[in-house]
Amino acid sequence: MAIDFSLTPELVAIRKRVRAFVDEVIRPAEDRMEQERLRENDKGRYFRELLAMRSKAKSEGLWLPHMPADWGGMGLGHVELAMVQAEAAKTYYGPWVFNCQAPDEGNMHTLLHWATDEQQQTYLRPLCDGTAWSCFAMTEPEVAGSDPTLIRTSAEQDGDEWIINGHKWFISNAHRANFAILIARTEAEPDLPQAANTAFIIDLPAAGWTEVREIETMHGSTGHSEIMIENLRVRDSQRLGGRGQGHLLGQYRLGPARLAHCMRWIAQAETALDMMVDRSLTRFSHGSLLAEKQGIQWLIADSTMELYQSKLMVLHAAYKIDQAQLDGTVEFKSEVSMAKHFVANMLNRVIDRSIQVHGALGYSTDTPLARMFQQARWARFADGADEIHQMRIAQRTIAAYSDHGTTRAATGDLPL
Numbered sequence: 001m002a003i004d005f006s007l008t009p010e011l012v013a014i015r016k017r018v019r020a021f022v023d024e025v026i027r028p029a030e031d032r033m034e035q036e037r038l039r040e041n042d043k044g045r046y047f048r049e050l051l052a053m054r055s056k057a058k059s060e061g062l063w064l065p066h067m068p069a070d071w072g073g074m075g076l077g078h079v080e081l082a083m084v085q086a087e088a089a090k091t092y093y094g095p096w097v098f099n100c101q102a103p104d105e106g107n108m109h110t111l112l113h114w115a116t117d118e119q120q121q122t123y124l125r126p127l128c129d130g131t132a133w134s135c136f137a138m139t140e141p142e143v144a145g146s147d148p149t150l151i152r153t154s155a156e157q158d159g160d161e162w163i164i165n166g167h168k169w170f171i172s173n174a175h176r177a178n179f180a181i182l183i184a185r186t187e188a189e190p191d192l193p194q195a196a197n198t199a200f201i202i203d204l205p206a207a208g209w210t211e212v213r214e215i216e217t218m219h220g221s222t223g224h225s226e227i228m229i230e231n232l233r234v235r236d237s238q239r240l241g242g243r244g245q246g247h248l249l250g251q252y253r254l255g256p257a258r259l260a261h262c263m264r265w266i267a268q269a270e271t272a273l274d275m276m277v278d279r280s281l282t283r284f285s286h287g288s289l290l291a292e293k294q295g296i297q298w299l300i301a302d303s304t305m306e307l308y309q310s311k312l313m314v315l316h317a318a319y320k321i322d323q324a325q326l327d328g329t330v331e332f333k334s335e336v337s338m339a340k341h342f343v344a345n346m347l348n349r350v351i352d353r354s355i356q357v358h359g360a361l362g363y364s365t366d367t368p369l370a371r372m373f374q375q376a377r378w379a380r381f382a383d384g385a386d387e388i389h390q391m392r393i394a395q396r397t398i399a400a401y402s403d404h405g406t407t408r409a410a411t412g413d414l415p416l
């Protein structure tokens, strides 16, 4: 039995290069942009600086860590990717600079596996080159996003075209996307409720696709849009995958995409824990440093243990995705679900504890903690709410017991 957490010399070298790029290029630029409030004060220079970092990353081969070499990527497996994502997300712009940010990264996986050759050249190629942006449009205000069988946006066939009508919201990146992967209901009476939806690729802008607003959220108005769709016409060749395969495609997309979120959340939690310890070693109260108080040590210890659990869960789920690519019978849904639920909640707890240890400073915007906390909150319901993951995990555990007389297969199917 081989359990080996050490990295090959090649991977050690990649991690070193990613870490150095983050520390020497991205972090100083990000700090400067933040100090100058560049995004608000000079949008032109803000984009030029971001694009310059992208070009540099691309020329240094730190580009598309999640994609195969044929597509200009680093050709890493999911375990290896975890390491790169966890370095990149130590900074806010890191994933975007390396072109492995949501939702483009999940859309690239989807197009790689579901698109025709022609669709890949038209949509995947520019996404990989960094010359196009995309969005994924599934959630609707009128029905529970947790249950895609309720989707109301409809596509009706009219000869070689489809006519689409509906309403979407919280569509990340829609404001600037060159195309959308849209999920719409095409089947009136499917054999299975999960086989009602179909995916389409929509070139943007498009007649019939109207951005109503960028929704103001807890972390500002940063590109999650509400979209009205009225008599939008697309050719049948814009269909992505088969009729009724929209749900399957969404599930396929969400496996690696959810885990990629976890990899980035680990980076954020580690930053919060580093800050918690740093602050506790310099703040003095009632005769000793905070680091010497048992109450603070418990906060540090709990965060440390939870981060360790998170890392193991993410590595194991990533290992299972890699195995599934070699052997189609390997299942990873449960491991990804458990990791997504656990890491999302861990992230919220660790940032909250770090804010606590920083006191008023933690509540201010003088540190990144406030922004991290606002971002972290959506982790508990986007890409599957906590309760949906718990429901599915419980179903699989009960099924494992019913089938094998033991729950072992549902707890990671580990050799313990």
Ligand SMILES: Cc1cc2nc3c(=O)[nH]c(=O)nc-3n(C[C@H](O)[C@H](O)[C@H](O)COP(=O)(O)OP(=O)(O)OC[C@H]3O[C@@H](n4cnc5c(N)ncnc54)[C@H](O)[C@@H]3O)c2cc1C
Pocket (backbone or CB within 6 Å): 103, 135, 136, 137, 138, 139, 140, 143, 144, 145, 146, 147, 169, 170, 171, 172, 173, 224, 378, 381, 382, 383, 384, 385, 386, 387, 388, 391
């Ligand atoms: C920042 C952000 C970015 C997003 N980006 C995108 C995007 O790019 N594209 C896109 O399509 N969507 C996007 N979403 C939407 C996201 O995927 C949905 O919020 C999510 O699927 C949940 O759907 P909902 O908001 O309709 O909540 P609902 O489905 O209404 O659920 C609300 C709550 O009800 C509870 N609940 C629901 N069902 C059950 C159940 N069966 N059992 C127990 N409890 C239940 C849960 O507590 C859940 O949190 C984004 C959301 C956010 C916040």
